[in-house]
Amino acid sequence: MPQTGISCSSSLGIRLDGNQRYAPGDTITGHVYRRNHTINTNASIFISVSGRSKTKIRVNHSDDIKRGRFNFISAKTRLKIFQGPIHIGASGEEQVWPFSIILPKYVNPRSLRNDKQRESFLPLHREEHVLPSTFMYSVEGETQAFIEYYLTATLKLGGRNKPVEATLPITVMSTLSHPITDFRLHRARSYHKIAAYRLLPGNEDAKLSFSQHLKQMFQTTSVPVFAFDLFFGLPTIIQLDNPDLLPVQLHIFPNRSATSKAIRDLPQRVELSFISIKIVRTTKLLCGGILSSHSKESSTELDLDVMDSLSKYKGGIYIPCANGSPPIDLKGMIDLRLGRHGRQYYRSPTFTTYNIRQTHSFKWEFRGAIAGQYFRVNGISPVTLMAPSGEHNPGPVQQDEKVPIANHETENEPFVGPSQIIRND
Numbered sequence: 001m002p003q004t005g006i007s008c009s010s011s012l013g014i015r016l017d018g019n020q021r022y023a024p025g026d027t028i029t030g031h032v033y034r035r036n037h038t039i040n041t042n043a044s045i046f047i048s049v050s051g052r053s054k055t056k057i058r059v060n061h062s063d064d065i066k067r068g069r070f071n072f073i074s075a076k077t078r079l080k081i082f083q084g085p086i087h088i089g090a091s092g093e094e095q096v097w098p099f100s101i102i103l104p105k106y107v108n109p110r111s112l113r114n115d116k117q118r119e120s121f122l123p124l125h126r127e128e129h130v131l132p133s134t135f136m137y138s139v140e141g142e143t144q145a146f147i148e149y150y151l152t153a154t155l156k157l158g159g160r161n162k163p164v165e166a167t168l169p170i171t172v173m174s175t176l177s178h179p180i181t182d183f184r185l186h187r188a189r190s191y192h193k194i195a196a197y198r199l200l201p202g203n204e205d206a207k208l209s210f211s212q213h214l215k216q217m218f219q220t221t222s223v224p225v226f227a228f229d230l231f232f233g234l235p236t237i238i239q240l241d242n243p244d245l246l247p248v249q250l251h252i253f254p255n256r257s258a259t260s261k262a263i264r265d266l267p268q269r270v271e272l273s274f275i276s277i278k279i280v281r282t283t284k285l286l287c288g289g290i291l292s293s294h295s296k297e298s299s300t301e302l303d304l305d306v307m308d309s310l311s312k313y314k315g316g317i318y319i320p321c322a323n324g325s326p327p328i329d330l331k332g333m334i335d336l337r338l339g340r341h342g343r344q345y346y347r348s349p350t351f352t353t354y355n356i357r358q359t360h361s362f363k364w365e366f367r368g369a370i371a372g373q374y375f376r377v378n379g380i381s382p383v384t385l386m387a388p389s390g391e392h393n394p395g396p397v398q399q400d401e402k403v404p405i406a407n408h409e410t411e412n413e414p415f416v417g418p419s420q421i422i423r424n425d
Contacts, residue, residue, distance in 0.1 A: 001056045001067070003136075004150045004167055010035040010092070012166040014047075014153050021171040022149075024131040025105035028170065031096040032081065032153040038088040042158030047099045048078035051131060051149040051172070055285040055355045057296045058142045066287035066294040068119055068355040072131055074108040077101065086157075103149075103172065106130055112354070118293045119286050120354040132353040133387065134171045137283055143296050145285050145356050174349075179242050179389040183235035185249065190230045190377040195219040198371035199226050199263050226268055226370060227258035230319075231327065234277075234362055234381055240349055241339035241388035248277070248306075248336060250319045250366070251327035272317045273374065274367035277304045277336070279360060280380070281348060286355040301363065306334040319368060339388065349385045360385050 016030040051072035107129045135147040155164040233249035284297040365378035
């Protein structure tokens, strides 16, 4: 399932005014060029922009391949940018024709070329679906999906039946108007009990007898018990490339009624011994079938390596353990950000289009130590990864995979040009 490749040559080519990403609704400017010797009195040149999503699933590792496809943009976007005579001498001096074409902001539902609702995550006939960002996904040849956009230039020469075409892929990236400041922290609670003789004052470093070890192991009534609720907060929304640190908060509330009377009013020191936070990306694809649709889902994990940052705090990190104290926020210690400012350059936001859906979640684990005894809590919580803000320079475009070069009878050439982008408000 190949993507549309670059097909630009001396016969016909496309150059953009800049090699950058575009947002839905932007105006794309550039020019079409030709260097081949040409004498024609009635030539026409057209430019169009196309967008589509395609999926492919191999069913149960067999030869049965299912496919899905949706077109986003109407063919009516095609513009005629020149009509008249063309005279290019044998010396091959280049002739150019400028163009300006608007990339639609919304999908045109009349252009989908698929009317089967069972093959789509989105309602088919609504007109408010914004163009999804460029996307590429592949798993060992079994599953493949992509969202692509490309320009097509067409040259029709009078007296000739076969037109000349050139194609050029472009990168489309949805952005938000402003950086977000509210990460919508979600707080969860986990209940724990620690039974240990070292909870008693003066016993912090005491050596336990064999009998005490047994009693502590079986948590007999003579062993002091400290009961508490661990509250932890994680963001539910993350904006890629946002420079602000992401909050990760921890707080312990002692449970007096379930704590042994002998230590009920004693402060306890709770050390954070380990923390792990991973981003889980889940991608689900839909493809068509004769009687029903086919779907496939797979997940990948990205470890954010937060312990690497915490390991430099040699004195230990302690979680506040009192009902009236504020939580500890680890954001300044672990430097947790996603995108260009983070340790991991993660650039894949949460999105849903017709036949592709990508969601994210945190897979986390916290471990703590009290009086030489350990407790652990782990889980998975959903998180939405939002597109970057358009207020800053997005930096160079990095493709997940190289854009393929299309086969062409003549020599392919790179496209260059000064950086320029026009935005339509």
